[in-house]
Amino acid sequence: MSNNNHGKPSSRAIVAATALNIGLLLIVVATLMPLMRVDVAVSRWVYVIGTALSIIGRFAAPAPSGDIPMRARRLLRLENWSTIIFAVAAFFMFYPRAGATDWLAFTIAGGFIQAYTSLMLPSALKKRDKAPNEPTAEKNKQKKKRN
Numbered sequence: 001m002s003n004n005n006h007g008k009p010s011s012r013a014i015v016a017a018t019a020l021n022i023g024l025l026l027i028v029v030a031t032l033m034p035l036m037r038v039d040v041a042v043s044r045w046v047y048v049i050g051t052a053l054s055i056i057g058r059f060a061a062p063a064p065s066g067d068i069p070m071r072a073r074r075l076l077r078l079e080n081w082s083t084i085i086f087a088v089a090a091f092f093m094f095y096p097r098a099g100a101t102d103w104l105a106f107t108i109a110g111g112f113i114q115a116y117t118s119l120m121l122p123s124a125l126k127k128r129d130k131a132p133n134e135p136t137a138e139k140n141k142q143k144k145k146r147n
Contacts, residue, residue, distance in 0.1 A: 013061060016056075016060040017061070020058060024050065025050070026046055026053065029046060029050070030047035031047070033046065047090055048090045050086075051083075051086045051089075054083045055083055055087060058079065069127050075121045076117075078117050079114065085109055085113065086106070088106050089102075089104075089106035089107045
């Protein structure tokens, strides 16, 4: 999230994070609705609203600062792809020629990507804080000299 001069997140970042979190929760609720014997039409629209909110949250979020590692930037991009996969799942909920569980396969794929990035992003960001002054190439040279 982008911070202002006082270390607090900007209002844009707060709105984006709120929209994303509500959207992802709605996707989870809509996925569980058929198990609770709720009408499929209702669960479809809840899923679409959740997908729309998550798209708004992802793409309205401020761009990450330039000082984060390449791996962290790639993981952040991968999070955007999980939202796109949820949108494809929403499409398959309404597509008449789709199988009954096609949307579920895309939802599971998007969920796995979301879980993976959520677990790996903190460790990728920690690398930035460990040794910001020493380049990676220098570290590799020192390791080779030791061996």
